[in-house]
Amino acid sequence: MSAPSADSARDALEALRQEIGKAVVGQDAAVTGLVVALLCRGHVLLEGVPGVAKTLLVRSLAATLELDTKRLQFTPDLMPSDVTGSLVYDARTAEFSFQPGPVFTNLLLADEINRTPPKTQASLLEAMEEHQVSVDGTPRALPEPFLVAATQNPVEYEGTYPLPEAQLDRFLLKLNVPLPPREAEIDVLTRHAEGFDPRDLEAAGVRAVAGSEEIEAARAAVAKTSVSAEVTGYIVDICRATRDSPSLSLGVSPRGATALLAAARAWAWLMGRDYVIPDDVKAFALPTLRHRIQLRPEAEMEGVTPDSVINSILAHVPVPR
Numbered sequence: 001m002s003a004p005s006a007d008s009a010r011d012a013l014e015a016l017r018q019e020i021g022k023a024v025v026g027q028d029a030a031v032t033g034l035v036v037a038l039l040c041r042g043h044v045l046l047e048g049v050p051g052v053a054k055t056l057l058v059r060s061l062a063a064t065l066e067l068d069t070k071r072l073q074f075t076p077d078l079m080p081s082d083v084t085g086s087l088v089y090d091a092r093t094a095e096f097s098f099q100p101g102p103v104f105t106n107l108l109l110a111d112e113i114n115r116t117p118p119k120t121q122a123s124l125l126e127a128m129e130e131h132q133v134s135v136d137g138t139p140r141a142l143p144e145p146f147l148v149a150a151t152q153n154p155v156e157y158e159g160t161y162p163l164p165e166a167q168l169d170r171f172l173l174k175l176n177v178p179l180p181p182r183e184a185e186i187d188v189l190t191r192h193a194e195g196f197d198p199r200d201l202e203a204a205g206v207r208a209v210a211g212s213e214e215i216e217a218a219r220a221a222v223a224k225t226s227v228s229a230e231v232t233g234y235i236v237d238i239c240r241a242t243r244d245s246p247s248l249s250l251g252v253s254p255r256g257a258t259a260l261l262a263a264a265r266a267w268a269w270l271m272g273r274d275y276v277i278p279d280d281v282k283a284f285a286l287p288t289l290r291h292r293i294q295l296r297p298e299a300e301m302e303g304v305t306p307d308s309v310i311n312s313i314l315a316h317v318p319v320p321r
Contacts, residue, residue, distance in 0.1 A: 006221035012210040013039075014220060016064045022200065022206050022282055023060040025054050027190070032270075033175040033287055034061050038215060039222050040232075042172025042259065043128050043148040045113075045291065047279050052177045054151040056198050058109045059148070062203045066211035067106035068120065068143065070126060074116035084133045096293030108149065114160045123165055124148065128170040145215050165250070165294070165298035172259050173284075174291035187312040193321040195209050198265055218269070220247035226275045230320035235260050238285060241313045242247055242293050247304050250294035260288045278319045286303075 004012070013035055020031050030046065034057070036046045049209070055071075062069035072083065085101035102108065105122070112122065127133050131142045150171070150264055152163075180188065235257055243251030263284040268276045290306040299309075301311045 004220070005216045006065045006217060007273070009210075009214045009217040009221065010272070011185060012214040013270065015209040016061075019064040019206050019209055020060045023063075023196075023201055023204050025187045026180035027177060029055055030175045031061075032267075033173050034058075035270070036171050036266045036284070037149075037261055038145065038147055039170055039269070040259075040262040041145070042221070042262065044169060045168070045171040046149065046151045046175045047154050047174060047175050049179070050150075050153060052179060053198075055109065055111055057177070058105070058107070058149040058151070058289055060201060060206055062107050063206045065107065065215075066208045067145070069107040069109070070102040070105040071109040072102045073111045074113050074120070076115060076117065078116045079119050080120050083120060083123045084127070084135060088137055098138075098140070100140075100174060101133075103133060104140075104142060106145055106147070107198030108146075108148045110148055112152060112194050114151040114152040114163055115160055118164065121161065121163060123265060125167060125170060145212060149285065159185050169255060169290045171252065172263065173287040175287050189229060190227050222266050222269045224274065225269050227261065227265065228275070228320075231264075231276050231278060232261070234317070234320050235264070236279055237317045238281070238313055239289075241317055242289065243311065244311070245293075245297035246308055247309050249291050249296045250292075252289050256289055256292040259292075260284060263288050264278060282314055284315055285314055 010253075017028075017031050017035060021028075023033065031069055034044055036042075048054050059071075064279065072078075081104050083101050085099050085104065087096040088099045089095075090097050110124070127142060127146075131144070131146050132139045133142065134140070143320065153160075237258070238259040239252040239254075242248055245251065260281060262275050264280040267283055268274075268280045271280070286307055289310055293306050293309065294311070295304060295306065
């Protein structure tokens with residue numbers, strides 16, 4: 001069979017967003033962010049209060065993809081080897097053999113990632129950045145595509161370990177999963193009253209509509225999406241403005257700038273264009289940059305938020321014509 005075309009790959013990813021909508025209501029921005037991360041070979045941190053369908057969102061994404069998926073519940077007693085795998089002694093052969101951990105999959109749902117100690121959190125760093133795991137000095141490649149979708153609760157701090165800046169920077173996007181608006185919440189309750197079971201996505205009609213071939217075709221098309229010098233300069237100006245902001249103690253690094261470029265290119269392609277415009281950059285500035293900046297304590301006490309700082313910068317940085 002021939003590889004799918006760029007147009008058929010785009011259609012498959014559009015169908016993917018519609019399939020997820022059969023199970024998850026009112027979270028279109030988060031669904032779009034997951035698709036963009038998939039195209040950019042990036043990872044996603046989903047943050048929201050309990051009960052807003054963070055886990056269901058990732059499970060629904062897994063159901064729409066013909067890919068291997070695993071879920072890992074992060075707990076305070078989870079060890080690094082529980083994530084990456086370990087060497088196990090085989091008495092029959094008198095040798096050690098490697099038993100892969102749950103990270104050896106295409107889509108890893110890391111549930112409540114901030115509930116496990118830093119040592120275990122760090123076991124994901126190499127996997128997320130280099131798509132490989134080193135055990136006993138031997139690097140082992142992870143399957144492609146590989147996406148970590150991690151969830152965390154922003155209101156429960158007891159018994160949690162906040163992710164350090166180095167690990168936050170490994171996530172392409174931080175997506176806030178808000179409470180749904182009233183009409184969407186009514187839709188959720190109506191579906192449950194009609195028999196919807198979030199544990200049975202197949203019964204809800206969610207089906208697989210894309211696989212690794214469509215994802216590779218889409219990634220190849222995104223890589224051909226052109227970016228003008230003016231748009232590149234616009235991205236750099238936004239990121240440099242965060243380093244000069246009086247409200248921030250830490251601005252966006254060059255890695256953050258490249259992440260914004262990648263997300264803007266993927267969004268431009270999903271919108272049917274082979275070139276990036278400033279609006280594409282604005283569309284993904286918040287999810288790409290909000291977790292890469294750090295507020296000064298005095299600004300935080302005054303009610304300043306990362307999103308408000310980025311919005312202010314977007315309002316003041318000149319937009320190329």
